[in-house]
Amino acid sequence: MFDVKAERKKLDDKIKEKLKEFENQIKYAALIKDKAQQSKIIKQRDQYLSDVKQQFASLKDKNQLQQIQISKEEIEENSKQVVLNGYKKKEEFTKEREQLNNQRSFSKQEQQRLEKEQKRIQKIREEEGKYEKEYEKQKFEKNLKFFKEQKQKEKEEEEKRKKAVENKRKQVLKEEEEKRQQEKLRKQQEREFEEYKRIQRKIDEEKMIKAEQISKKKAMEIQSKIIEKEKKEEEQLRILESEKKQYEYERRIREQKLREQREQLYQEQEQAKMQKRKQAEKKYLEAEKREDKKIILKKEFEEKMKEKQKLKQIKQKQQQDKEQIQILKKKISQSQNENQHYNIEDEDSDELDIKKYINKISY
Structure with missing residues (x-):
């Protein structure tokens, strides 16, 4: 069923x-x-x-x-x-x-x-x-x-997405804060370096003023000696006027050469200083980007050493010129009597002392 x-x-x-x-x-x-x-x-x-x-x-x-x-x-x-x-x-x-x-x-x-x-x-x-x-x-x-x-x-x-965005925003803010701190530190280092340069310039200026004062004092002492000596030897110089004219002519030539050399040296020094200043500023900017000022100071020290070496070479050349002048003096003195020889040599010695200090001030 x-x-x-x-x-x-x-x-x-x-x-x-x-x-x-x-x-x-x-x-x-x-x-x-x-x-x-x-x-x-x-x-x-x-x-x-x-x-x-x-x-x-x-x-x-x-x-x-x-x-x-x-x-x-x-x-x-x-x-x-x-x-x-x-x-x-x-x-x-x-x-x-x-x-x-x-x-x-x-x-x-x-x-x-x-x-x-x-x-x-x-x-x-x-x-x-x-x-x-x-x-x-x-x-x-x-x-x-x-x-x-x-x-x-x-x-x-x-x-989750909002949380990730918030974390990213916090990370960006943190990075920006680190950049601001780095920029602040860099500017502080710049100010410290500028202060160091200002102090160094002030020290150099004081040294130059002191050297000028000493040089002027020495020059005045030498000038006084020359005047006194000129008074004592005026009569002898009249006798040797003709020979002295020749010597004066040669001396003017030497002085002209010395002035030209001094002027040329001064221009070279000014140009070198300007070039060095530009190079120093350029190097400083480059070093500032790398934040490596020690390299600049080291290179500046090397440049100063090179400059001292160059000045040493110039002094050697001046010494050679001085020796040549001494040789010329000896040749002139051979044709004069002993008194004349004494007077000329003494006068040249004083003049060369003056030039020496003048050159020192110029340097």
């Missing part, structure tokens, strides 16, 4: 399992953002629900056929019983006919029962509609939950 309830329960379980499978497929398609696949699965689900409705209708028809088949079997069984017992008494036949009438009444009852069953199936379908609504509600709640989870993830990612 066909069990409708058992079949209905199996069909319900199968429907739930299949709908759950469709729901998972739709969620996966939504997750990977494949709208075409999602639409295809929804159509398959709708087709499946349509097929299920047809199965419910088929189940109803099958149940009705089963009930009719039971009625027919009962009628045949009763007919056989009548044939086997023979045509009994009229009363029995009447009873059997009444029984058949009762069976017909039973068929009416069966029809009523089928109608009740149809109503029950209709009610089941209405419950299925409720189930579908509940399913849609659950699906909406799941989608809403998934949407909220996505929003929460996006919020967390946004918080």
